[in-house]
Amino acid sequence: MADDELCFMPATQLVALIRSKGLSPVELIDAVLDRIERLEPDLNAFATLTADRAHTAAKAAEAAVMEGDALGALHGVPVTIKDLTVTEGIPTQRGSLTQAGNVTDTDAPVVTRLKVAGAIGLGKTTTPEFGWTGVSRSPLTGITSNPWKLGYNAGASSAGAGVGAAAGYGPLHQGSDGAGSIRMPAHFCGVFGLKPTFGRVPNWPVPNNDQTSHVGPLTRTVADAALMLKVMAGPHRWDHLSLEAEPLDYPAVLDPDIKGLKVAYSPDLGHARVDAEVAALVAEGVSVFEDLGCVVEEVSPPFGPDGPDLVRFFWAAHESPLARYLEEWEDKMDPGLVACIKAGMGHSAEDYLRLRARKLEYVGRWHRWLDPWDLLVTPAVSVPAFPAEQLQPDHWPQHPWDWIMWAEFSYPFNMSGQPAASIPCGFTNEGLPVGLQIVAKRFDDLGLLNAAAAFEAAQPWADRTPEF
DSSP states (O other): OOHHHHHHSOHHHHHHHHHTTSSOHHHHHHHHHHHHHHHHHHHOOEEEEOHHHHHHHHHHHHHHHHTTOOOOTTTTOEEEEETTSOOBTSOOOTTOGGGTTOOBSOOOHHHHHHHHTTOEEEEEEOOSGGGOOSSSEETTTEEOEETTEEEEEOOSSSHHHHHHHHHTSOSEEEEEESSSTTHHHHHHHTSEEEEOSTTSSOOSSOOSSSSOOEEEEEESSHHHHHHHHHHHOSOOTTOTTSOSSOOOOHHHHOOOOOTTOEEEEOSSTTTOOOOHHHHHHHHHHHHHHHHTTOEEEEOOOTTGGGHHHHHHHHHHHHHGGGGGGHHHHGGGSOHHHHHHHHHHTTOOHHHHHHHHHHHHHHHHHHHHHTTTOSEEEEESOSSOOOBTTOSSOTTSOOOSSOOGGGOTTTTHHHHSOOOEEEEEEEEOTTSOEEEEEEEEOTTOHHHHHHHHHHHHHHSOOTTOOOOO
């Protein structure tokens, strides 16, 4: 079997091969690390690569197979961890020179669960400074390139995770999403990214951003995302916001028969600007749901235009505590982040609570409005990839920090806590991927996965890979 074939093979197949002794974890890890070494100078998806640790773990995983030990659900399969997620003994630097070399003595619960399941960590993937933006660059690691066009935005803040999934750095990549940070890399890189229901996967340390950050997978197949979610999900006492329910066996109950589902399709949420090529590809993708037997209705939520003012206030307000770094580090920080921090400074507690009351009303309207439908489908992002040194494409309005203007479809469902995913639906004339967003009702992660699996079966993409 060719090494690159192993690098792109789904985890569901790798697990079976390893268990049957048809594939050594050492052979698999060597193949993936060789590919990473070959491509990393161009892609720059890793903040920290832990090759020696991975080799050691692979040898132990191979020995466990040969000795007939009990094997976890991901035994011997490589995984990456985003550099906002804390890891024992491996730097967690958050894309910032202010955090360079920062090492903790504790794994986040999601990391522990992946290890217990037998996954082999490859290292920490890149993120913009403190995860503040949807553009794949940081002062610490520089530009992380889109594998479909070098130098272009790969999405963020789970930038390296999206690149790793697209480029064959193994099948499983952990991300987090506070305003689209799983779905944007999935859109830009042409992979599947799932933001589960808020609290489905424990998130520790608990972020101070008003319950908007979700932890989830970026993968090349829906079944791999289901497998990874099964391992990561479930209550944890360290995260007081984690859901009490134990996770379903998502891979076992995945059912792509979605005939009869009622699907709401909103091309703009009542207010969002969308590039013509993106809009056309998403519209074609929506027709797939009709072919699958769904009842599709085009809609425009009347409260959609309320979202932009809310997200811009809260995004800046939640970055403003980083002002503590400005006196010493301002000239070494991302200028866009600095502008965002300053925009959020000076708001009073009264301002925050007044806007939060509006936000809670907005969230409540989303939940009530979706009641007649099973799913909502929209574009994942308004634009295809653009040069990563920019915050906005050239043909969009320019602003010192507002990248959110081209990501109006993602943040509403961080605020509402609903599960949402970006799934590839086509390529632009320039060969850049475009994602279609599927949103389900809160707690219906399985329904979302079923719909994504049905779409994947009708319009497969995983066999199309970037050329290197």
